[in-house]
Amino acid sequence: MRRILVCVLFFICLFSPSWVKSLSPSLNDDVLGLVVFKAEIQDPEGKLSSWNEDDDSPCNNWVGVKCNPRSNRVSDLVLDGFGLSGKLGRGLIQLQFLQKLSLVRNNLTGSISLSFSQLSNLRVLDLSENSFSGPIESDFFRQCGSLRSISLAKNKFSGQIPESLGSCSTLASLNFSGNEFSGLLPSALWSLQGLRLLDLSDNLLEGEIPKGIDGLSNLRGISLRNNHFTGGVPDGIGDCLYLRSVDLSENSLSEGLPSTMQKLALCNDLVLYKNGFTGELPEWIGEMRSLETLELSENNFSGQIPDAMGKLQSLKVLNFSKNGLTGSMPESMSNCLNLLVLDVSHNSLTGNLPSWILKLGLQQVLFSDNRLSGSMGSFLASSTENSRRKVVILDVSQNKLSGEIPSAVGDLSGLQLLNMSRNSLVGSLPASIGQLKTLEILDLSENQLHDSIPLDIGSATSLKELTLEKNSLRGNIPSSIGNCSSLISLSLAHNEISGSIPTSLSKPANLQIVDFSFNQLTGTLPKQLVNLVHLQSFNISHNQLNGELPAGGFFNTIAPSSVSDNPSLCGAPVNRSCPTVLPKPIVLNPNSTDATPGTISQSFHRGKKILSISSLIAIGAAASIFIGVIAITVLNLRVRASTSHSAAALTFSGGDDFSQSPTTDGNSGKLVMFSGEPDFSTGAHALLNKDCELGRGGFGAVYRTMLKDGRSVAIKKLTVSSLVKSQEDFEREVKNLGKVRHGYLVALEGYYWTPSLQLLIYEFVSGGDLYKHLHEGSGGKTLHWNERFNIILGAAKGLAHLHQMNIIHYNLKSSNILIDSSGEPKIADYGLARLLPMLDRYVLSSKIQSALGYMAPEFACRTVKITEKCDVYGFGVLVLEIVTGKRPVEYMEDDVVVLCDMIRGSLEDGKVEDCVDDRLQGKFPAEEAIPVMKLGLICTSQVPSNRPDMAEVVNILELIRCPSEGQDESG
Template sequence: MGFPLRLLFFTLLSLLASYSLSLNNEGRYLMDLKNGLEDPSNMLANWDDRDRTPCNWTGITCTTTSDELSVTSVDLTNYGLVGPFPASLCRLPNLSFLSLQLNFINGSLTNSSSSGLSSCTSLLHLDLSLNLLVGPLPDSLSSLPLLRHLDLSSNNFTGPIPPSFGMFPRLHNLTLVYNLLTSAIPSFLGNLSTLRQLSLSYNPFDPAGTIPPSLANLSSLQTLWLAGCGLVGPIPPALGSLASLANLDLTFNSLTGRIPNELAAGLASIVQIELYNNSLSGPFPSGFSNLTALRRIDASLNHLDGQLPADLFDIPLLDSLHLYQNRITGEIPPGVSRSKTLVELRLFGNRLTGTLPADLGNNSPLMLIDLSDNQLSGEIPASICDRGLLQELLLIDNSFSGSIPDGLARCRTLTRVRLSNNKFSGDIPPGLWGLPHVWLLGLDGNSFSGPISQTISGAHNLSILTMSDNGFSGSIPPEIGHLPSLYQFSAANNGLTGPIPPSLGSLAKLGQLDLHNNSLTGGLLTNIDSWAKLALLNLADNDLTGTIPPQLGNLPVLNYLDLSGNILDGEIPTQLQNLKLDRLNLSNNQLSGSIPPMYKSEAYRTSFLNNPGLCGELAGLCPGLPKDSRRHGRSTSLLFALIFALAGIIVLVIGVGWFYLRYRKFNKAKLGSNKSKWTLTSFHKLGFSEYEILDCLDEDNVIGSGASGKVYKAVLSSGEAVAVKKLWGSAKNVDKAKDDAFKAEVATLGKIRHKNIVKLWCTCSHKECKLLVYEYMPNGSLGDVLHSGKGGALDWPTRYKIALDAAEGLSYLHHDCVPAIVHRDIKSNNILLDAGFGARVADFGVAKAMEAVENGPKSMSVIAGSCGYIAPEYAYTLRVTEKSDIYSFGVVILELVTGKRPIDPEFGEKDLVKWVCDTLEEKGIIDHVVDTKLDLPLYKEEISKVLSIGLLCTSSLPISRPSMRRIVKMLLELGGEDDANSKPKAKQQQQQQEQEQDGKLSPYYFEDQDVV
């Protein structure tokens, strides 16, 4: 072979070798995906175009097809990828599984860049949930011939469900939960004969929409989830024909009418029926005992009436029955004691009468019984814990009588026992005092007698002990001071005697100690350095003697102190002035000396009554000294004090005046040096000029200061007041941020017109200074009012209206602005209040428009927002979505309810959200979290429900947070139907007492969680 031929031969071999080692076509398609998306976490680092095939790459699975490996699965779940949908994926000929769940895939699926979805003809499974997709649902998906699973939940799809979605040939699972879909649930979905799961929950569908009866045609359907869809009207009886249905969830709607009997007759495979939080009425139907797979029924928070069907507890596998807060009457069927599967029984808040079966608990593995707020009577069955599994027994507000059975005292699994407000009597069995796992023991409002047993030392988890309004006697055992978790000890209105045991002073978690109206003797405790969390101390109306210990003044969070009606003597310690007290009462003692200066005010006039030895303006002249000697002693000291005070004031006034005049002259010269170079941009018709604004920028007009600028109050010549925000910064490294804030706020506010968004009148800009001129809000910010001495001016109706106003403002930003606007710094200081305490959302310095641009939204380079308000996922991912605003708004709701700041030393390492959740879990009643300035008994129902909304908004999972439109609807439902903007209607005291559950938080807006 000649040299040229050999050279040609080796060249061909080299080319063939290099070709055989290069990446195949499927790999190149996947490299197109990698190049088209941002990968901030470098999750696709091992995707290398030098490989022969992509079969070993992260997230890629290959199978052998036609004697060669081919990509059949792409699973990039939670990779943090950013960018538009990668259409190149659909060029993989054998791709059957595709999941891009929990990324930042953005843009629309109907534009040209993603129209390639219709080419994914081999797809069986498509999951694009938890992304940022927008626009309408794509029609082309129904053309995928093999598609079985389609999950597009938790995106921002808008518009109606398209008719093409009724034409999937083989679809098993359709999930569109948590989008922005509108119109009504279409009847053509009943054409999907192969469908096994239909999940459309939490979309803003037409509020007048109904459940299409055509869904009864889905003979293979196993799950129907239509929660929070704005549905009205009755439940179609035809749904009873769904013989394969296992899970039915129609919660959080406005469904009316009766629960159809057909459900009991036809749902042969049903496991779970959830109908709570609707307006269903009529009796609960009979016949469910025929449903052999049924385990859970929850139809609470409706208007059901009538009696419970006799066969209700004959359902063979029933383990959970929730029918609380309805209007059910009659007795509990005796069949409840025969059930061998019942675990949870929640019937509280009804009108049940009669007694409990004597053998209740003998056969059932009962773990939770809540029959509170009914009209039940008789004794607690002795067998109630015979199976040894009972954890919670709640019988509040009934007419139960008799003594506590010994069997209950031996029930060591108990964690919560609430027997308040009944007619129980007799001694408490010693074993009940010392149950090792009980953290709440409520015995108050009965006729119990006898002592507190020393066996209480065994109750190591006891956190709340309420035993007020009984006939308990004897001394408080020292062993009660050995309970490390004790937070509340309330034993008022009993016959307790003897001293307060010194061991109580070592309880580091004690927050409330109420022993008033007993016959306690001895002195007050002095070894109380551990009481760092004590907020309430009420020892009134006892026989306590001695002096008031100065150590009380060192308690950091004490705000309620009542020592009245005792035999205390001596002087009032000046250290008490360290306390921030909402209530102080030292009346009806034998105190003497001078009242501390802080308490010599009208606010404390009734705090020192009937202490004849006290000296002060509130208690008369000091006894025991001649008037002349007192007057002479004072006159000399007053003379010297006046001389020094006057001299100091004169020097101070002269100095301050000189500095002020020099500063004002300098400031005006700086601002007015070149007024002609100021540029005014107006957004409304103005009655003033920029020069009038500039003349008002004096330091004596400053009304606030924040991270982005200083705010002035400018009173114009017309008498109108405006607020002027002067942005910070002069150094070069600050100018860029200042310019960005200025442009963002102008771009946002300049085009907004809403009653609950602060109005931007105009902007004034200069190369060295930028001003924003807003409408003036006389009552300042919500944060300033709520967390200052003015907080008492915000009663509950006002706070509710503020929450509703702010919610409507945010809803406008999220749902009505095009493109939608995410504020990114919602907090109480950015909610301003007008003269009538109407609320406006303000400060858009960090707002961003969530536009579907070609390259998609980016993650923020820094965390925007304020400490305590930032959503958990935002702090880690810097992902900007409207769910971040909803979390922050939830924190504001918690501020309104609790009166506390988002971050407070009282919480330790927790924030407000964590503190509220933990307190409710530990204490079980909302009394411990509601602001003491609020009239809780009058507004308990409304406050409970608003608190529930706040906790729902602050869910750790973004998917669990409702949209702002849904939040507005929930708040409006509390305000009455006659006036959408009305304040919540307070119930009359009698009605409140009938419906109240000893402070129980209603699970009004909770899903699958019990917080009490």
């Protein structure tokens, strides 16, 4: 209530201040003004909580408030970085004795409603780094006679700078930088004779710099950087004798530099880069003896660098780059004993690299893109070991340097960047490069270097960019390259490097760009490369690599052009299928004399091996091969014929509890059925008949066979025998999986164990897998919307149950969703990864590489824990596949389309409804389809913690489901 009263009193006081005081004698003007100021802004961080309107005075403990001890009135209000927002109200005009107002680094907006007639005692006004906008009223500065300093820097003010600024006769500092002021400079500006600092940089000002600049005779610093000024620098600038800093860079100034500038004997910094200045560099520059920074880059200066430069003994930074300078560097510059940075790159300088350069102890030396000649050896030999240590940047690229790279380059121990590319350097890459422990960028490309890359390169552990392309380097890629843990970019393209790509290349976790193209590399790509989660480009084209591309991560979407011209490389990007190693078919041993039921043995069918025949193969050898094939074929026929006589060898017994065959013979196996007493005596032949094979996956082939009671089962023959756990661990895991029972999960009915053969026995699901229904038109029928939604919801419920049992599927994909006779989904192949001795993600990736596009990004990174959220990611991809009818990754003629990215882009463009499967022909409820696709995108978030749990997914799907009366159920 009191705050409302205060605000009312404030507005009344605008007309009769004395009457207000008589009404509330305890409420002085300063409390009133500050409380109203606080009421009109937002203080989200509570920084002004100490401002209590019940106080008689703000001078005791109000934060940001300073008072004059004599008058006990507010003199300074400093609220820098308080996070305040809102508009600047009129409450401050009550602070009649305010001398300093600073509101730097807040979020204040709107225009300035105050005027100096209301704040007549104000000396310092700093509103920089806010979001004030709009033009400044023309009479804003009309009564600013007391103002000493004003800064409106880094806001969004626009329009012209008002002429009333000339009324600020006592102004010493003016900073309007970082706004959107436009138009010409006000002529009244040049009458401010007391001005010492003028900063109008980073605006849109235009026209010429007025000749009246000589009126600012007390000016110490002027910055007009990054505007649109034209014309030349006025002669009058030479009369500003106290100038210490001149920055006119990034404009459109032209002509030559006025000779009057030589009178600026106190000037420390002359910055004129990015203009259009012409003519030769004047000798009189040498008279500006106080210069510490001379920046004349990106102009049109020509001629030679004058000898008078040697007089600038205070000079620290010299930048003449990107001009048209010719001739050689003057020897006189060896007198510039304080020089730290020298940049004369992108000119037409000639002669040798100056011998005095390194003697001065420079930190940055840039000579790139000139016509310098000579050798690096003589250049380094002219310096002391102590002076070499000071160099941080050395760039001599794109010149005519010759000779070998000397081992003394290792003495440049402080180097962070070394660029000697595009020269004529020969010889080997010195091993001393490894001594450069701080080196981050090394570029020796486009020279004539040969021999191998030294192993010592791995000692340069700070390397981020290594570029050795377009040389004649030979030998192998050193495995020590993996020790360069900071490596981001690696290019060895266009050399003669041979051997294989080392596995250690997967160690630099931040590696983004790799280019090994146009070499002679052989061997297979290390599977561990999928661990490079930041990889953006991996070019291995034009080599002799073979085998299969790694599965997962970046390699799922690698561009075909990056792997082209490797005749023996296989995988989708090169449009070449990899040869499949098929599991050996299960047969019964026709020669077994063991009469014990339940005995299973293996025999090997040797298939015909297709070989390429050249004209050099001897006729006799060809005949031998032919005879051998016939003999093997005859043996196979005999084996198949004999199986009908030995079918009784494969029988199963069991009870209500876990039961097993009683045999303990060393040649027999252990059979366990979780319920019932079936046997396989009538179905043994099915295991030999390839026609009864249902499919093959990463963990094995699946066959259909019949139990004695006429019920069909599916038998999975595991092909991971060398990786499977011990019998004890295997049985424990399988029995745990056997306890999992859910309507949307394929039930595990039993197992068979020998050290060399493991079988899993599942219920048989008759309707085929979802992949065939979606992409191969199983049965000639298209799934209608209700069927698709039911499959999504059922799969979600099944997966949620698995997660509730602490089981991760690891291999969720449409081919592992089976459809039963009622059209209901059942998840298959869950938990099989738990049969491995360790959940090694590289082993897993080789086993589930068919799950291309379903694998969560963290699966390719060793440092990220694999959790149920990996299944959620695969489920999200599955959802999008079901709704769109498209595969997770589609390989087009010139492009690779990732389903998640395509739908995400369509969603951003407002066209997500167009992504629904065309075969539905509009027969779907958009109010269900669109939310389902959005849910799929949420599930495929790159960050695991952003993905929902499957229990939450089930709840969301049930909320999405809408009544579908009247919808065509015929599909």
